[in-house]
Amino acid sequence: MSSAQPRTPRTHFELFGLQPVFDLPQADLADRFRRYQAAVHPDRYAAGSDAERRLALHLAANGNEAYRVLSDDTSRAAYLCEVNGAPIDAERNTAMPADFLARQMQWRESIDDVRGAGARELALELSGRLNAERDRALTQVSELIDRTRDFAQAAMLVRQLMFYDKLQSELRQVLRRQP
Numbered sequence: 001m002s003s004a005q006p007r008t009p010r011t012h013f014e015l016f017g018l019q020p021v022f023d024l025p026q027a028d029l030a031d032r033f034r035r036y037q038a039a040v041h042p043d044r045y046a047a048g049s050d051a052e053r054r055l056a057l058h059l060a061a062n063g064n065e066a067y068r069v070l071s072d073d074t075s076r077a078a079y080l081c082e083v084n085g086a087p088i089d090a091e092r093n094t095a096m097p098a099d100f101l102a103r104q105m106q107w108r109e110s111i112d113d114v115r116g117a118g119a120r121e122l123a124l125e126l127s128g129r130l131n132a133e134r135d136r137a138l139t140q141v142s143e144l145i146d147r148t149r150d151f152a153q154a155a156m157l158v159r160q161l162m163f164y165d166k167l168q169s170e171l172r173q174v175l176r177r178q179p
Contacts, residue, residue, distance in 0.1 A: 011083055012066035022077055022145040024070060033067040074161045077141045081158055086151035090159050100160055103133075107167050115174045123175050130171065134164040 013020040016032040040059040045052045069075045078088045087093075096104075107130065114123045137157055144154035 012070050012079065015063065015066045016070070018070075020080060020083070022080060022142045024076065026071065029067070029070055033063065036063050073138055074158065074165055077138075077145060077154065077158045077161065080145050081151045081155040084149075084151040086155040088155050088158050088162075090162055093159065096156075096160065096163075100163075104163055104167070111167065111170055111174060114171070120175065123171060127168065127171050127175070130164060130168055134161065134168070137161055137164065 011020060016029065016036060018024065018029065018032065037060060040056055040063060042053060042056040042060055045056040048056070069079050081088055107126075110126050114126055137160055141154050141157045141161065144150045144157065
Protein backbone atom coordinates (compact mmCIF):
# COMPACT_ATOMS: atom_id res chain seq x y z
CA MET A 1 0.00 0.00 0.00
CA SER A 2 1.35 3.38 -0.85
CA SER A 3 2.29 5.90 1.79
CA ALA A 4 -0.07 8.49 0.26
CA GLN A 5 -3.45 8.18 1.89
CA PRO A 6 -6.20 8.14 -0.73
CA ARG A 7 -9.49 9.82 0.11
CA THR A 8 -11.83 7.32 1.74
CA PRO A 9 -14.87 6.69 -0.47
CA ARG A 10 -18.02 8.13 1.08
CA THR A 11 -20.36 5.52 -0.38
CA HIS A 12 -20.33 1.90 -1.50
CA PHE A 13 -20.82 3.17 -5.05
CA GLU A 14 -17.70 5.33 -4.87
CA LEU A 15 -15.73 2.36 -3.56
CA PHE A 16 -16.29 0.62 -6.89
CA GLY A 17 -16.37 3.75 -9.07
CA LEU A 18 -20.07 3.41 -9.86
CA GLN A 19 -22.87 5.89 -10.28
CA PRO A 20 -25.29 5.84 -7.32
CA VAL A 21 -28.29 4.38 -9.15
CA PHE A 22 -30.76 1.62 -8.42
CA ASP A 23 -30.60 0.09 -11.90
CA LEU A 24 -27.05 -1.08 -11.47
CA PRO A 25 -25.58 -3.50 -14.03
CA GLN A 26 -24.80 -6.50 -11.84
CA ALA A 27 -22.14 -7.89 -14.19
CA ASP A 28 -20.27 -4.57 -14.01
CA LEU A 29 -20.59 -4.52 -10.22
CA ALA A 30 -19.25 -8.09 -9.96
CA ASP A 31 -16.31 -7.25 -12.24
CA ARG A 32 -15.42 -4.12 -10.26
CA PHE A 33 -15.72 -6.05 -7.00
CA ARG A 34 -13.34 -8.75 -8.24
CA ARG A 35 -10.80 -6.15 -9.37
CA TYR A 36 -11.10 -4.27 -6.07
CA GLN A 37 -10.65 -7.44 -4.02
CA ALA A 38 -7.67 -8.48 -6.13
CA ALA A 39 -6.03 -5.13 -5.37
CA VAL A 40 -6.66 -5.12 -1.61
CA HIS A 41 -6.76 -8.81 -0.73
CA PRO A 42 -4.85 -9.41 2.53
CA ASP A 43 -2.78 -12.20 0.93
CA ARG A 44 -1.09 -9.56 -1.24
CA TYR A 45 0.19 -7.91 1.93
CA ALA A 46 1.22 -10.98 3.90
CA ALA A 47 4.84 -9.78 3.90
CA GLY A 48 3.86 -6.19 4.70
CA SER A 49 3.89 -4.41 8.02
CA ASP A 50 1.25 -5.04 10.65
CA ALA A 51 -0.41 -1.76 9.69
CA GLU A 52 -0.50 -2.73 6.00
CA ARG A 53 -1.99 -6.13 6.78
CA ARG A 54 -4.65 -4.58 9.05
CA LEU A 55 -5.48 -1.98 6.42
CA ALA A 56 -5.76 -4.65 3.71
CA LEU A 57 -8.07 -6.68 5.93
CA HIS A 58 -10.18 -3.60 6.65
CA LEU A 59 -10.40 -2.65 2.97
CA ALA A 60 -11.31 -6.20 1.94
CA ALA A 61 -14.07 -6.31 4.59
CA ASN A 62 -15.39 -2.94 3.38
CA GLY A 63 -15.43 -4.27 -0.17
CA ASN A 64 -17.30 -7.41 0.89
CA GLU A 65 -19.93 -5.33 2.72
CA ALA A 66 -20.31 -2.89 -0.17
CA TYR A 67 -20.75 -5.77 -2.62
CA ARG A 68 -23.27 -7.52 -0.36
CA VAL A 69 -25.38 -4.35 -0.16
CA LEU A 70 -25.14 -3.35 -3.81
CA SER A 71 -25.75 -6.82 -5.24
CA ASP A 72 -29.12 -7.23 -3.50
CA ASP A 73 -32.08 -5.22 -4.86
CA THR A 74 -33.72 -4.54 -1.51
CA SER A 75 -30.46 -3.71 0.27
CA ARG A 76 -29.33 -1.45 -2.59
CA ALA A 77 -32.65 0.42 -2.58
CA ALA A 78 -32.54 0.82 1.20
CA TYR A 79 -28.94 2.03 1.04
CA LEU A 80 -29.78 4.60 -1.65
CA CYS A 81 -32.66 5.90 0.44
CA GLU A 82 -30.47 6.10 3.53
CA VAL A 83 -27.60 7.98 1.86
CA ASN A 84 -30.12 10.39 0.37
CA GLY A 85 -31.70 11.32 3.69
CA ALA A 86 -34.68 8.96 3.74
CA PRO A 87 -34.02 6.41 6.50
CA ILE A 88 -35.82 3.09 6.20
CA ASP A 89 -36.00 2.59 9.97
CA ALA A 90 -37.95 -0.65 9.44
CA GLU A 91 -37.81 -1.64 13.12
CA ARG A 92 -39.62 1.49 14.30
CA ASN A 93 -41.41 2.76 11.20
CA THR A 94 -43.97 0.08 10.48
CA ALA A 95 -46.59 2.39 8.95
CA MET A 96 -47.94 0.82 5.77
CA PRO A 97 -50.92 1.52 3.56
CA ALA A 98 -54.00 -0.40 4.70
CA ASP A 99 -54.34 -2.23 1.37
CA PHE A 100 -50.75 -3.49 1.62
CA LEU A 101 -51.32 -4.72 5.17
CA ALA A 102 -54.46 -6.54 4.04
CA ARG A 103 -52.55 -8.17 1.15
CA GLN A 104 -49.75 -9.14 3.54
CA MET A 105 -52.25 -10.87 5.82
CA GLN A 106 -53.64 -12.73 2.80
CA TRP A 107 -50.14 -13.81 1.79
CA ARG A 108 -49.45 -15.10 5.30
CA GLU A 109 -52.75 -17.02 5.35
CA SER A 110 -51.90 -18.51 1.95
CA ILE A 111 -48.47 -19.59 3.21
CA ASP A 112 -50.10 -21.17 6.27
CA ASP A 113 -52.57 -22.98 3.98
CA VAL A 114 -49.75 -24.32 1.81
CA ARG A 115 -47.77 -25.32 4.90
CA GLY A 116 -50.76 -27.23 6.26
CA ALA A 117 -51.72 -28.86 2.97
CA GLY A 118 -48.19 -29.80 1.96
CA ALA A 119 -49.10 -28.92 -1.63
CA ARG A 120 -45.90 -28.19 -3.53
CA GLU A 121 -47.71 -27.05 -6.68
CA LEU A 122 -49.68 -24.48 -4.66
CA ALA A 123 -46.50 -23.30 -2.98
CA LEU A 124 -44.78 -22.79 -6.34
CA GLU A 125 -47.80 -20.94 -7.72
CA LEU A 126 -47.90 -18.75 -4.62
CA SER A 127 -44.18 -18.05 -4.99
CA GLY A 128 -44.74 -16.93 -8.57
CA ARG A 129 -47.52 -14.55 -7.54
CA LEU A 130 -45.40 -13.17 -4.72
CA ASN A 131 -42.47 -12.63 -7.12
CA ALA A 132 -44.76 -10.75 -9.49
CA GLU A 133 -45.88 -8.43 -6.67
CA ARG A 134 -42.27 -7.89 -5.62
CA ASP A 135 -41.22 -7.17 -9.22
CA ARG A 136 -43.95 -4.51 -9.51
CA ALA A 137 -42.68 -2.89 -6.32
CA LEU A 138 -39.09 -3.01 -7.62
CA THR A 139 -40.16 -1.27 -10.81
CA GLN A 140 -41.75 1.49 -8.74
CA VAL A 141 -38.67 1.76 -6.51
CA SER A 142 -36.46 2.08 -9.58
CA GLU A 143 -38.65 4.87 -10.94
CA LEU A 144 -38.74 6.69 -7.59
CA ILE A 145 -34.99 6.46 -7.00
CA ASP A 146 -33.46 6.86 -10.45
CA ARG A 147 -35.98 9.07 -12.22
CA THR A 148 -38.05 11.16 -9.81
CA ARG A 149 -35.51 11.05 -6.93
CA ASP A 150 -38.37 10.70 -4.42
CA PHE A 151 -36.42 8.88 -1.72
CA ALA A 152 -39.08 9.29 0.97
CA GLN A 153 -41.69 7.50 -1.14
CA ALA A 154 -39.10 4.93 -2.19
CA ALA A 155 -38.32 4.25 1.49
CA MET A 156 -41.94 3.27 2.10
CA LEU A 157 -41.80 0.85 -0.83
CA VAL A 158 -38.47 -0.54 0.41
CA ARG A 159 -40.18 -1.45 3.69
CA GLN A 160 -42.77 -3.30 1.60
CA LEU A 161 -39.97 -5.06 -0.31
CA MET A 162 -38.61 -6.22 3.03
CA PHE A 163 -41.98 -7.81 3.78
CA TYR A 164 -42.00 -9.52 0.37
CA ASP A 165 -38.48 -10.82 1.00
CA LYS A 166 -39.51 -12.17 4.39
CA LEU A 167 -42.58 -13.84 2.93
CA GLN A 168 -40.48 -15.42 0.18
CA SER A 169 -38.03 -16.69 2.80
CA GLU A 170 -40.89 -18.30 4.73
CA LEU A 171 -42.24 -19.83 1.54
CA ARG A 172 -38.79 -21.24 0.64
CA GLN A 173 -38.69 -22.92 4.07
CA VAL A 174 -42.09 -24.47 3.40
CA LEU A 175 -40.90 -25.72 -0.01
CA ARG A 176 -37.74 -27.24 1.50
CA ARG A 177 -39.85 -29.32 3.86
CA GLN A 178 -42.09 -30.63 1.12
CA PRO A 179 -41.22 -33.65 -1.06
